[in-house]
Amino acid sequence: MGPEVILTFDDGPDPVQTPRILDTLQKHGIKAIFFVIGYKAQNHPEILQRIISEGHSVGNHTQNHSLFFAMLHSKKIAGEIDAFSQNIEPLVSEKITIFRPPIGYTNPKIARALKRRSMKIVAWSVRSYDSFKNRESLMSRLMKTRPSSIVLLHDNLEQTADILDEYITQSKAKGIIFANQENLKKFIHEINK
Ligand SMILES: [Zn+2]
Incomplete structure (x- = not known):
């Protein structure tokens, strides 16, 4: 992995916040990974x-x-992964x-299902805890971002869309480089090796 920071956004698409986040990323020429939820992406294909x-x-x-995903039976785990692929890949x-x-959370059942499908987990190195609404503490956690972080x-989340521009602007001023499309493609290619 290069020095670039990769931003990942989970749990969308959201009809209000995702477009705001896309606007900010576009303004800064940054590319990110969106871990979308299948049914939400089906509800908002235009955002996808x-x-x-x-x-x-x-x-x-x-x-x-499912908040109990890791506790589901192997068959249901596989079903959740495959339903996403069938619905979203087209x-x-x-x-x-x-x-x-x-x-x-992962476990051997999930790991087996992914291995069978030649899929890889992307974890993270900086957790923003952005579900807490305090913008100041969110910013200070994010400002700890180091090169090569995910x-x-x-x-x-509204607060995430609210602070994203400031976070990126301040990080860039500190010399942090964010991923472009080529960095992302390379990263995904490498982890799938
Ligand atoms: Zn999630």
């Missing part, structure tokens, strides 16, 4: 289209984002090989 057409990457965050016209489990954010 925008994510793809603006050069971002899409990851599998399961069809329904919309983005490509195979989606990267995965992030809901809540981030940052976990959520594109369904």
Whole structure:
């Protein structure tokens, strides 16, 4: 992995916040990975289209984002992964090989299902805890971003869309470089090796 920071956005698309986040990323020429939820992407195919057409990457965050995903039986785990692939891959016209489990927990059942499908988990190195609404503490956590980090954010949260521009602007001023499309493609290619 290069020095670039990769921003990842989970749990969208959201009809209000995702377009705001896409605007900010576009303004700064940054590309990110969106771990979308299958049913939400089906409800907002136009936002999914925008994510793809603006050069971002899409990851599998399961069809329904069950909070008990890691506790489901193997068959249901496989079903959640496959339903996403079947529903979303035709919309983005490509195979989606990267995965992030809901809540981030994995276990041998999930690992087996992913291995069988040649899919890889993308974890994170900076957790923003952006579900807490305090913008100041969110900013101070994010300002700890170091080169080569993978940052976990959520594109369904208003506070995340609110602070994104300031976070990127301040980080760039400190010399942080964010991923472009080529960096993302290379990153995804490498982890799938
Ligand atoms: Zn999630």
